[in-house]
Amino acid sequence: MDLASLVKTLHPLEVKVLLRYGQEEPLDAARLQAELGYKEGHANQAFSWLCAKGLAAEAGRSARTVYELTPLGREMAERGTPEERLLRFLGENGASRLPEIAAALGLEQKDVGSAFGLLSKEGLAAMDAEKRASRIAGAASARLAAVRRLLERAAAAPGGLLDESELDAAEKAAMGGMARKRGAGDAAFRASERETVIYRLSAEAAAAAAELKEAGVTGEELGAVTPEILEKGLWKSASFRPYNIRSPAARLIPGRRNAYVEFLDSVKDKLVSLGFEEFDGSLVETEFWNSDALFMPQFHSARDIHDVYYLDEPKKATAIEEPYLSSVAATHENGGPTGSRGWRYSFDREFTKRLILRSQGTVLSARQLPKAKVPGKYFGIARCFRYDKVDATHLSDFYQTEGIVLGEDVNLRTLLGFLEMFAVEVAGAKEVKYVPGYFPFTEPSVEVHIKHPVLGWFELGGSGIFRPEVTEPLGVKAPVLAWGIGIDRMALMALGLNDLRELFSPDIEGVRLRRAKSP
Amino acid sequence: MPKIEVNERLFFSLLGRRCGASELEELLMGAKAELDEWDATGGAESDESRTIKIELNDTNRPDLWSTAGLARQLRVRETSRRPEYPFFSREGDERKAKRRVLVEASVQGVRPFLAGFVVSGKPISDAALKDMIQTQEKLAWNFGRKRRTISMGLYRTGIIKWPVSYKAVPPDSVRFVPLQWDRPMTLTEILREHPKGKEYAFINEGHALHPLLVDSTDAVLSYPPIINSADLGAVQVGDTELFIELTGTDMPSVTLASSIVACDFADMGYTVESVRVEYAYDTPFGRAVTFPYYFQTPVSVEAAKVSRLLGKPLDVAAVRAAVERMGCSTEAHGQYVTVAPPEYRNDFLHPVDVIEDVMMGKDMSFFEPERPHDFTIGRLSPIETFSRRAKSVMVGLGYQEMIYNYLGSGKDYVERMGIDGSAVVRITNPMSESFEYVRNSPLPGLLGSEAVSSRALYPHRIFEVGKVAFRNSKENYGVSTRQMLGFLSVHANAQAMADFNEAASQTATLMYYLGRDFELEEADDPRFIPGRQARITYKGAAVGVYGELHPRVLEAWGIAVPCAAAELDLDSLIE
Secondary structure (H helix, E strand, O other): OOHHHHHHOOOHHHHHHHHHOOOOOOEOHHHHHHHHOOOHHHHHHHHHHHHHOOOEEEEEEEEEEEEEEOHHHHHHHHHOOHHHHHHHHHHHHOOEEHHHHHHHHOOOHHHHHHHHHHHHHOOOEEEOOOOEEEEOOOOOOHHHHHHHHHHHHHHHOHHHEEEHHHOOHHHHHHHHHHEEOOOHHHOOEEEEEEEEEEEEEOHHHHHHHHHHHHHOOOOOOEOOOOHHHHHOOHHHHOOEOOOOOOOOOOOOOOOEOOHHHHHHHHHHHHHHHOOOEEOOOOOEEEHHHHOHHHOOOOOOHHHHHHOOOEEOOOOEOOOOOOOHHHHHHHHHHHOOOOOOOOOOOOOOOOHHHEEEEOOOOHHHHHHHHHHOOOOEEEEEEEEEEOOOOOEOOEOOEEEEEEEEEEOOOOOHHHHHHHHHHHHHHHOOOOEEEEEEOOEOOEEEEEEEEEEEOOOEEEEEEEEEEEOHHHHHHHOOOOOEEEEEEOOHHHHHHHHOOOOHHHHHOOOHHHHHHOOOOOO | OOEEEEEHHHHHHHHOOOOOHHHHHHHHHOOOEEEEEOOOOOOOOOOOOOEEEEEEOOOOOHHHOOHHHHHHHHHHHHHOOOOOOOOOEEOOEOOOEEEEEEEOHHHOOOOOEEEEEEEEOOOOOHHHHHHHHHHHHHHHHHHOOOOOOEEEEEEEHHHOOOOEEEEEEOOOOOEEOEOOOOOOEEHHHHHHHOHHHHHHHHHHOOOOOEEEEEOOOOOEEEEOOOEEEOOOOOOOOOOOOEEEEEEEOOHHHHHHHHHHHHHHHHHOOOEEEEEEEEEOOOOOOOOEEEEOEOOOOOEEEEHHHHHHHHOOOOOHHHHHHHHHHOOOEEEEEOOEEEEEOOOOOOOOOOHHHHHHHHHHHOOHHHOOOOOOOOOOOOEOOHHHHHHHHHHHHHHHOOOEEOOOOOEEOHHHHHHOOOOOOOOOOEEOOOOOHHHOEEOOOOHHHHHHHHHHOOOOOOOEEEEEEEEEEEEOOOOOOOEEEEEEEEEEEEOOOOOOOOOHHHHHHHHHHHHHHHOOOOEEEEOOOOOEEEEEEEEEEEOOEEEEEEEEEOHHHHHHHOOOOOEEEEEEEOHHHHO
16 A cells, blocks of 8 residues: 555544654553543554554563552542541540540451551550550651552542552552552552553654645544534534545345345336236146146146146045036037037046146136136236256246236237247347247247347247137137246346255345346 | 157158258257257267257157158158158048958957058168157157057067957966066066066056957967067067057047058158958947058138238138148138148147148248237236235335245144144145145244354344145135245344344334234244234234244254244235
């Protein structure tokens, strides 16, 4: 990083250090605390950041003793040491016996005894013949004065801390009687050893400081905008510290739609925009609606395409809706009224009630026919079930996108028109090709192949005009275009996946991070 | 859909010319076929040993499932010249037959129909024999429903003592040596021990009498539809005269299959000789039928109807030309075209099938796409619209939408949820235990996510809207399908674990924005902790439940953090 960029990443805590000190000066946390008003943590942060940027380096370490005021010490600072309190009591009440003093001050006799011992040794108090203690007028103690100074200074210092280096000789002597390293609970100070790290700024620091001065950065710029800054208008006379706009943004976990479902929704929205009305239906279906109504003979190998799952219980529907059962049965047997010769076999009215998991979305189209309007356009994205071994390209349940178009004047060319619309509007294809196809329920049948910018040529879907044997038994006289498009390959590509199983992934983290490619 | 392998040299010689892969792909469209695999530059190998793999999409055109049949379709479409098959008998126009098969009454209730003919004229080649075995398989497997309705046998004609008899016998009354075996077996033994017998036993089992084909000395030709005799029924490359018979349960299908095979042999340069089959009972084509036999009936279609369905004006001549390119012969009757299917086809059930042949006879480029002009209003279903509203509230509450499969295991859907499972829909024929049940709730999916996502950054707030199904005797199908919303909340913060109150607040928020006033009842759902679950009711009906999931359920899923969850039937909120 060049210097100008480096300077922009500096925090005010670093800036102030760089502007204030030269390369030769030994720096430590205490010094920054004293001279820049930093808190100890801030001082250490400043050193750590500066070192990381090569603007400072550790120059040495030194051990020192610090004294920390204990809770007892803090109480002494406020209410006096036992000696001070004893002297004060004697001054106020005249000569008294030690047990009376202990009772009056709420101290233990041994503490009053030892306090008196010390005072008496220094000639500040004496005991008369009647065992009454009294104060010796005019006497003073340098030790007691030092103790008082230490207690008050420590009580005012941040964290109740005094550094050994701050004590004069008298204070050091006094501290010796008040501080302990261990078991400090009944002492006024806890003594401990601390290591001080000494830093020095590096050669680049001076250049950085010059750059800062050049840019007019003082380290006093405003940080976070606070209500106070706004209320008091402080921003009017200050500038804002620029933030490092490239520092990594914190990760959030938003509420979010599923990328695959959104893709399915976008297809639905597109079809709605093309005038299609959505239909929906039961996951469980009968052989009747799943295949018979689509004129797939009960014996024919075309049904091998749709290897289906059978329900264990119940096994059969109570009834199949009339008049559709009879009209479909007649159509299978001899064509009924449709002009077909039919499949010429005996239609099994029990088999047709068999319950299965719907194996093709076309079921929904068949079910829609009796209630469909002419003209009418309908679609559904239906979960279907297939007897397939699950792998990267096969699922046991998956979505099929299917639909129908009813109209007095629809024909093969309108069908191609719709296929072209799907290819361009839904799949974003640039080139479209139509190929004769085969589906048991449509005649003629057409497959649409598209050239995808990434996937190359592939089959987008199958379609056709429903056979009269499908539509007429369900009460529809008008021609009906039927189509199905495969959108899962496009979904995989849009989501950057190559395994169909991933579409239904249970992995929360994977689903959170997944997103559709933007167009 | 059938896939076939064709011998490259045989195929191109029958097509009449060679072509490259991309041209072949184009040509195959005229037969609704796709080029699957062809290494046309297969190293040092000659085209005689190379094969082309082709997928046939039309399950109603068994005539295309052989080298000769596929090549014929492409050749006729290219040249508009229909091949002649003068050896076919027709009603009132019978060919002379040197050989007879007698069908006895005993076989009528078992496997009543037989068709047969003889091919001769040149020794059978390796390629032709391989192709014929493939045709036999495809016809019997795909068109004949695993030999149930059609099966086929080939025999060496020269060693058969004519006439042949087709009859039904008690399965223990006859012994012969079947193909791929070295000692005589009874029919019962064949079904029990022979690989083919075991494979196809289901067809003959349960019948007191089993079909059998024998010659006039009672030497066995075959045990239809199971296996040929190792003696009369062992055909080899170099044989010069073959008897081909097909048996089955449907006369038109058996007849058509025999016609297809006869035309294939004729195309490969063999002479087809008729066989007269005399039945002891009536068949749709009479008591005595001489095969190959043309039985198809013509179909008429009005040119205007063709034009209307295809969206292009086509006159009678144009319709005739297109259909003839597909191998049919035609006659004009005023504005109608009468179409006689070729000998090897019987897929014209309805005039629309002719219309499709018109489309196929034209090139697809003849039909320009046309924008539809009917105006219709598009709209989402009410449940989809409502579901989207619910989803947007859940997203606002900080939930990630998930989507799961609907099939799963009994372990996940029943055992781990601690429910009795009587309402869960089970599949009789699951592919595996992992996909044996239909889910009755979104909760197993959500718990499955939690179980595999303990390393994903917390909190986990996930939801799904999707279908569930469960047994319900009030429905015609005995099963209800409902659109449900489920959510699951899991935190890793010891100060704020997912709990009843959270599920309550979020359900209340969701219902507020869905605009549904709801009430609560005490519930006893085994999936939740007793006393920390609420049943949601709407207009007096139970529509969902929420609360703290029972530690028993969490333990079963291997989840070690508390989970709050809810499920809500969205369908019942809009009914």
